Amino acid sequence: MLNLRDDLYQKFGTEFKSSFPDKGLLTYKAKIPFDDQSVETFQNFFKRLKEEFRFHMLVDICFEETASGRLAHYQFLNLEVFFYLQVSVDLQESDFLVSLSSLWSSAETFEKDIIEHYPIFITDGSKTAQRRDLENSRENQRLDSIPPVPRYEIPLQPSHNQRDRTWHRFGPHSAPFNGKVRVDLLIADNRVYDSKVLGGLHHRGFENKVLGKEPLSLTFQFERLCARDSVYAPLLWVETLEEMHHISVPDKAKAIRMVWMELARVEGHLNFLWELTHELGFYVSASVFAELLEQVYHLFNLYSGKSQNYSLFAVGGMRKVNPIGWGTECLEAAKYILKIIEEQEKGFNRNPRFMAVSSGFPMSAGQALDHGFTGPNLRACGVNLDNRKTKPRYFYDDVDFEVPLGIDGTTYDRFLVRLEELKQSLRIINQVLDHLPAGSILNKDHPLYRPEYDGQANEISMNIDQQGWPTKSLEVFSHIEATEGLLGYYIKIEEGNLTKLHVRSPSLVHLGAYPKIVRGGDLAGALTTFQSLSIDAWEMDR
Amino acid sequence: MNTRDNNLGPRQDPARHRLGLGFQAINRRNFFERMKTWSRSQLLSTYVMGGNCCTRELYRLSGPNPQTKDVRESFTEVEPIESCDVLIVTGVITPALKPYLLEAYERMLRPRYVLAVGTCAASGAVFETEALDQIMPVDVYVSGCPPTLDSLIKGLDSLREKVRLGDHLDGGLDAQS
Structure with missing residues (x-):
């Protein structure tokens, strides 16, 4: 990783700025003069990044309109050393954004998302820049x-x-x-x-509505970002705040957060298995998966009193201590779920009737990376990329688990990868609960601590003067391996205020590739493929 | 007498609930009319619109939970939308979703019943979007963010009771405007 960083310094000068060096994120501020002739220069710059520095995956594009001008932030991932690079391009009040869809297919999805929300032209290198705006696309x-x-x-x-x-x-x-x-x-x-x-049926202006608000009050809204699970989005938000303020988390809280993350993964995958088997007509298996799901909801209810939107994560730890006997219930449920899943796996593995309806539309690893796939959908194509292994947080370094991989990237592979991942998640839960550390669950010694976190006060005692944002300017791209892929927030803070938030949604990327996947295939397979991509509209439309 | 010609809907007669005219109106109907609404209430076909966390809670109703046995027996999810009695709407009502909601409402069986699940559909909640009753009449609201399983069951039960009494707000979209 150091070599890559040095090479980048040598090639592109010393304008690199490091936001979170330990996360491997570097920021490069490019000032490319912008007119019609410079389109080729622009594309060549990114071509060099892809070919020389092997940034094969375009993770996200974030567009920003400020008082001084327009900015575009590109986030890339190098898969050899798992190194994130951010390139910020100053567009200087230009009306054009150069398309990178000839280099990365995923760029087309992000660019389409940008022109639906901002008045900007996209040019693809030809002399006449074509405007594709919201009205034309909807026409x-x-x-x-x-x-x-x-x-x-x-x-x-x-x-x-x-x-x-x-x-x-x-x-x-x-x-x-x-x-x-x-x-x-x-x-x-x-x-x-x-x-x-x-798409865009559920677009509710999430990214704009959070601006100018206090960071702690936003945890409530982040719980309602994803419809699939309400653990990863608020947890990533809380973690980002902890990282900004350098707040430490007690070991016990770390362990319990890990259990919650894996339980959310179990819940998400069981939901997937239930919906897919129901769609394909395996009704008995579908009801078995639904029953297992009820077991997971029971565990959530025992801890937080709710089956979703738990209001559980606080800056510096957890709001509630785990109830007595909850760990034992978890272990018993994990044992039961594992037993039933193994029975089901025997029925589905190499089942000719199941394979007949689910093994269409294969996808190669190169195609998946080009489209920007992450999570189980990428691993079903055979790419070993899991942030829990590459950038381990909490105690993921200390637990034993494997990353299951598929072969063809078909619906069949996606199904089996999720089934196997579910077993690995249960394995992690077992290991963590066996070695649950003792001690406190909440760090109270930090500026963002509020008495209502641990039941000391019922009313919110928020001090209006104390905004809770860091006073210095900061730019962050934080990310987490959520159930269906890489969930990320691009956050920009200027003079103690949140000025930009952009959510990197895995579902948006998966849906963007859907038209290319299904072209030329049969109709029934196209519908099954949509189901197996596991699109979360609530998270995608923001 | 056709059910659609019944002019005793609550929007037409504001004093209806206060004077207890609803009960008299039910009794004034003939046997076949009551038989029709009762039989309809025994099995209601529903269609769920929306993709948010309330939907996840709603789908739990069709799971093998002993608590939801009665709901599973009296409600079924159908496709296409032409054969559905109850439209269940969850999530925010955005300008992009609005035409599709109205289209679904137009294509349903008459008389139509609408159930708004969750605070987002009822009022827009934290996202400050439009409320569902601004675009179509809503028969039953289920509150919560998201609603619990118990309140969902209660909401569906009260909707079933409304169907049994023939107490609907469906005067058509033109009558509302």
């Missing part, structure tokens, strides 16, 4: 342009005539797109020729 997908067709009415008669290809609207009124997104598919002869995805 083709108006409600009345394609009438809704229920699934049973889709003509599936064999027809090899190209003229018979017609657009059909799926979702948000039909499974598996239930209320999440709208997908239009161009179908003929039971084959998908093209597809368009219209």
